[in-house]
Amino acid sequence: AAGVIQSPRHLIKEKRETATLKCYPIPRHDTVYWYQQGPGQDPQFLISFYEKMQSDKGSIPDRFSAQQFSDYHSELNMSSLELGDSALYFCASSLQGLAGNTIYFGEGSWLTVV
Amino acid sequence: AQKVTQAQTEISVVEKEDVTLDCVYETRDTTYYLFWYKQPPSGELVFLIRRNSFDEQNEISGRYSWNFQKSTSSFNFTITASQVVDSAVYFCALSDILGGGSYIPTFGRGTSLIVHP
Numbered sequence: 661a662a663g664v665i666q667s668p669r670h671l672i673k674e675k676r677e678t679a680t681l682k683c684y685p686i687p688r689h690d691t692v693y694w695y696q697q698g699p700g701q702d703p704q705f706l707i708s709f710y711e712k713m714q715s716d717k718g719s720i721p722d723r724f725s726a727q728q729f730s731d732y733h734s735e736l737n738m739s740s741l742e743l744g745d746s747a748l749y750f751c752a753s754s755l756q757g758l759a760g761n762t763i764y765f766g767e768g769s770w771l772t773v774v
Numbered sequence: 775a776q777k778v779t780q781a782q783t784e785i786s787v788v789e790k791e792d793v794t795l796d797c798v799y800e801t802r803d804t805t806y807y808l809f810w811y812k813q814p815p816s817g818e819l820v821f822l823i824r825r826n827s828f829d830e831q832n833e834i835s836g837r838y839s840w841n842f843q844k845s846t847s848s849f850n851f852t853i854t855a856s857q858v859v860d861s862a863v864y865f866c867a868l869s870d871i872l873g874g875g876s877y878i879p880t881f882g883r884g885t886s887l888i889v890h891p
Contacts, residue, residue, distance in 0.1 A: 693878070701883075702865060702881040702882060702883050702884055703819070703865070703881050704881075705878050705879070705880070708878060716878050718878070748817055750819060752819075761807070761869065761877050762809075762821060762824045763809075763821075763869075763879055764821055765811070765818065765819035765820075765821070766818070767816075767817065767818040768817050768818060768819070770817070
């Protein structure tokens with residue numbers, strides 16, 4: 661079965677640069693989530709979209725923005741990168757309306773800021 | 775206040791031992807969902823199980839079993855006859871409505887399980 665696809669899988673950027681992560685949810689899923697997982701940390705919720713509209717906002721820095729497009733893929737844009745942004749970024753998707761809204765995660769995008 | 779507590783930071787066992795990973799949660803919502811995810815060294819988060827607050831029936835899937843007890847707000851995960859491939863970080867997560875407009879999972883700190891051959 662198709663899973664959540666994230667790209668790129670690995671990314672190295674310098675401080676103050678910009679990075680964009682892409683996410684393609686499971687087909688027919690209408691909700692996309694972004695999580696950030698620092699080294700040795702648990703995943704922290706950043707932001708979510710339902711039917712292309714922002715639905716919930718977590719601990720996403722102002723330097724970051726995200727959107728969901730008409731084909732349901734989503735992009736996380738990170739600007740003025742800092743060393744502390746180095747983390748594993750997960751995209752996840754679910755289908756609203758099903759009890760429990762089981763959220764399936766992609767394999768993650770490793771961002772290293774140097 | 776942390777909503778999901780995984781008190782065990784790291785557990786080390788020898789292959790074929792049984793091991794239980796503890797998860798205690800906190801919510802005032804009456805409808806909520808609990809999850810377990812596995813994160814192997816390669817980094818991906820693999821969904822293992824979802825349980826809603828109205829279903830306290832325990833579940834078994836092969837060597838995995840889950841014990842959900844609302845009375846103690848716990849959702850423990852047991853691996854029977856552990857194998858080296860079970861080595862991973864295991865996250866318990868809680869999804870409730872309070873504090874947000876939709877169900878967003880909040881993760882515990884994770885328990886690192888190391889299974890030695």
